[in-house]
Each structure stands twice: as structure tokens, then as C-alpha cells.
Amino acid sequence: MTGHCASGMEKNKTLWEALISQRLAVWLMGLEIAFLLAGSFFMVQYKEVSGAMNGGFPLYLWLTRGPFALTWWLWAAILLLALLTVNTLCCSLESVRRKNRRSGLLTLLAPQIIHAGFLFILVAHLMSSLGASKYTGQLPQGAAASLPGFDIFLNSVQPGPKPAAEVELFSGGALLERGVLSPNHPVFFRGYGFYLEELSADPYPAAYILVSREPGAPWALFGAILFIAGTVLLVLLKTGRE
Template sequence: MRKLWNLLISLEIGLVLLALVCCAMAAGSFTLSGEIAAALNGMPLFAWLREFPFLQTWWLWLTIIVLALLVLNTLCCSTDSIFQRFRRNAIRAWLPPQLIHAGFLLIVAAHLQSSVMGMKGSIEIREGDRFQMPDGTAVHVARIGALFSPGGGQMPLGYKALLVSQQTGPDGVTITPNHPLFINGYGVYIKHAEPGEPPVAFLEVHREPGAGLALAGALLFTIGNVVLLYTRSKSRELSGLDS
């Protein structure tokens, strides 16, 4: 049992796993192209993995498996470190790396949640029409227009659409690039629009259930990082990360 625990908390194993994830992702970056790449961003991760042949998805399977092992290694290392440091009452040295580890674990969990429960759909809709959100909320597209720079230019910088639903109230909400509309966990994004009689907008509806968890992980990570930077800037000796 002790042997297995030592293997699970092994720094060498952690380093090898980190190197392996890098290699798997690098292989994926050269493999990813065309329709398969577009599909990967258009559907939940596990649906994509099931739909396409292993010859094109092997690198992502490998990435997920190695990441899972890395998560296990991180969890075991952190547990061991907490136990050791608590006994030595050295919380200042112990806390920042563990916050970083916790942030990393939450971000991986967020990716997993989004990969399983996320969704994305696109809608082509004319001004004046209605569409229904996946939760049943009806949305009316009251107006569609172009966004120009304050100086006025020939080319529009982007597009906007005024959406009205029960949730947005009678005045509705104008969505523009970087300013989507959120309704019950779903986001409505404007991608493009075309002038005409009537104008047409291309919208996307996303559900990213892991976003909150990812943000929580990012916050934990940042706090740990800032504290670690502060403590390391004070120390001049070669004492390591103290993980």
C-alpha cells in the first residue's frame, strides 16, 4: 500500500505526465484541421469523441487519460503535502501551491462538466421573427442593425440585435459582440447579420455549465499565484516551490 501511495505522490510521475500531455496536445495541434476541427468546437467533447474515428481522435483520448492521471497525482500530492505541513505547522509555505493545485483541479472539473452537459446551437432569424430558447423561453428579435465606429466608416465593426422576451422586459436587451444576452443559463450571441428587407441575423445559443466552476478555479488559482509570488519575492534561497 505504501508503495502505491509513493507512486501516486511521485514528483517524477507528475513531471512525466506533464510532458506527456504536452506531447499529446502538440500532436493534436498538427492533426486538427478541416471539418473535424470545426465539429470539435460545435458539439460537446464526448459526443465528438464518439462520432469521429479513433485515428483522428487518439490524441484527445490520450490527453484526457493523461490529464486524469495528472489530476490524481495532483490530488495525492496535495493531500500528502497538507498532511505533512499540518504536522509541521507550516501553513504559509503550504497554502499558496495548494490553492494553485485546487484552482487547476476546479478548472479541469469545469471542462469536464461543460464537455458532458454543454450545448451550442445556431439560429438564422429575420427581424420581427421569434425563436424559442432550449428552456422554452420565447424571444422576439425586434431590430437588427450594424455597428459603426464613432468616426463613421464604410465597413461595420459588428452587428447588434434588440431581443425582447419575458425575462428582458418590454424594452428588451440589445446584444452586440462581447455583450450577449443570458437567460436561465443560456447565452445568446450575435455572430453576423446581413442587411435586407427584412435584415437577417445569425445568432448562436450556448450553454456552458462549467463556466462558474472555471471562474471559481481561476480565482483560487490567482489568489494562490499572487501569494506565492509575494512569498517567493521575499525569499532568496533556493528552497523550491514547497509543494
């Protein structure tokens, strides 16, 4: 019984050591690079399939409905990212557990902040892959279009070198939001972003409007801030010490 227990503990220890190993991280990153390289060539070779990756529906639909012969590289990349996530979490936990052996708090914290940032960015991609949506279409000036929960009305368009379009959002006849769309200046409302894609004057003034929902965006930004904060800290520590 004791021997069985000891053998189980030994197995757990070996598994933990494998999970916290930097060798594993290097292998996973190397393989991830290989699959992304393969993916980049598939994307160029089969544009009719890869073009839909940026379509109006969540990525998981592309992934689950697309031909496996062309999507396998992304499945493999996701599997490796999942393993890398486990490896990152375990490495961070182990580093914190062994904190007494490290030289200082900041030296301990910097890589963990970077790892946390990386994980938040992965969570953001996961959320967007499951819940992102896009609607795009032409809206003539003075016309409205229905969206889930509200209507969008194109009040006016301003063509020229600085194109802009004024839109109003309604629900049940009540004005919810009014804003001016121009390139790089969308209007955000209830998790949706409203973007001006193009203006046309002929045969009637109209705007091509994109309505986008990207649920991972705030998490990606949060992860990015953590990632940069950790990297800045690491650069300061390493350039001072190395």
C-alpha cells in the same frame, strides 16, 4: 498472517509514494504535452474532423463518434489528465498531512490553492464537454424562434459601426427577459447566453444569433480565481525568500 498484512501495507505504502511523487507529475505533464503536440498537428491536418470539435454539440459526442485514428490523442490526453488529477490530489493531501515539517501556513497553502484552481478548471472542462450546446441561426426582425423552454423574438436591429440587436424572451406568451445584444455583450438567461454574431440589412433586416450553453463556465472562473490567488501568493513568497 502478520507477514501477509505487512506485505500488503508495504504495497500500499509503495503505491502511495508513487502517487505523491513529483517525478510522476513531471512525467505526466511531459506526456500530456507530447499528446497535445500530436493533437495540434492532427487538428491542422484533418480540419474536416477537428472543425466539428467546436460544433454545436458536446465534445464527448465528437470524441465517441469520431474516428479513433484521429481522436486517440485526446483520449490519451484525458487519461493522463485523470492520472494527473489523482496525483495532484494525493500530493496536496500529503503536503497538508506533513504540515508540521513545512515552514509556514502560507507556504503550505499557496500550492494547494493553485492545485484546487487547476482541478476546478478541469471539472469545468468536463462539465462543458458533457453538457455544452450551441444553436445558431438567422432571425429576421420581427420574427421569433423556439428554443427548449422559451421563444426568442428579434425586436429591432441597429446596423453600423456599433451593431446591436434588441431581443425579447417569451414563455407561454409571458415576457421573461428583454435585452440588447452587441459584440462582446451577450445577454444571459437561465444558463443560456445569447450572442450577436452578425447583422444583415439586405434583403431584410436580420440578425445572426448564437445561443450557447456552457455549464462549466462558472466553475472555470472560480478555478481561475483560485489559481491566480495561489500563484500571486507563491510569487510573493518566493520572490521574498528565494
